[in-house]
Amino acid sequence: METTNPRHWSIWLFPIHGTLMRHSIDPKDIPCLDLSHTIREPIHSIAFYYHHFRLLSQTRTQFMLKHCVFVNFQTRYSKEERNSVLAGFAEVANDVPGLLDFCFGANLDFENKSADYGNGFIVTFKDRDALLAYERHPHHVTLGSKLVSMCVGGYDGIIVFDLEV
Structure with missing residues (x-):
């Protein structure tokens, strides 16, 4: 060898x-x-x-994080109600240092593989500390509880995927 x-x-x-x-x-x-x-x-x-x-080829030692959240809303909630709660998460962005980008919207599902998860949002953070600050933010905690109550099966109606980029 x-x-x-x-x-x-x-x-x-x-x-x-x-x-x-x-x-x-x-x-x-x-x-x-x-x-x-x-x-x-x-x-x-x-x-x-x-x-x-x-x-080993990278010169930078710190990576950003993409916090991806996909939600399966209960059908009784209108598009406006769904967008309202998702837009509320965007408002937290102004208060969290290190939160670089926030976007949300409907799942276009071009591959027909995730029809249950019709909406979602993606947040870019400078580092893990920024993500932790976002998670602890009082407005995020309140909206998180509301989001869970709006999803099919509560927490089971939410997928969270964090990527290091």
């Missing part, structure tokens, strides 16, 4: 059929893929690739 040194890897290399190939220079100083040094260990997960090739 060959031990690889990350300094031997170029950022433009990609997984090829479950293996990784090391970059080399031929005798005439022309970059090429050296097939004799193919690493035969399969990539076990996207996380492996992400950690070793994307994270």
Whole structure:
């Protein structure tokens, strides 16, 4: 088993059929893929690739967060009532430092895979501290309770997905 040194890897290399190939220079100083040094260990997960090739190549050490919330409203609530509660979350944005972006709207569901979750919103935060400040904001807590009461099955009618970007 060959031990690889990350300094031997170029950022433009990609997984090829479950293996990784090391970059080399031929005798005439022309970059090429050296097939004799193919690493035969399969990539076990996207996380492996992400950690070793994307994270190690990044110069920034802090990532933003995308807070994605998808809701399944009870049918008895009108479009105006739904938009009113979602717009209320946008008002919190003015009071939270580090909250960079807020958008909400109806699910267009082009792929017909999430019809139950007809509305949602996405918030971009500078860092985790900003997200925590948003979660603790009194207006957010009040609106959160109202949102839960408006959803099918209460909490079960809400999906929250946080992404590091």
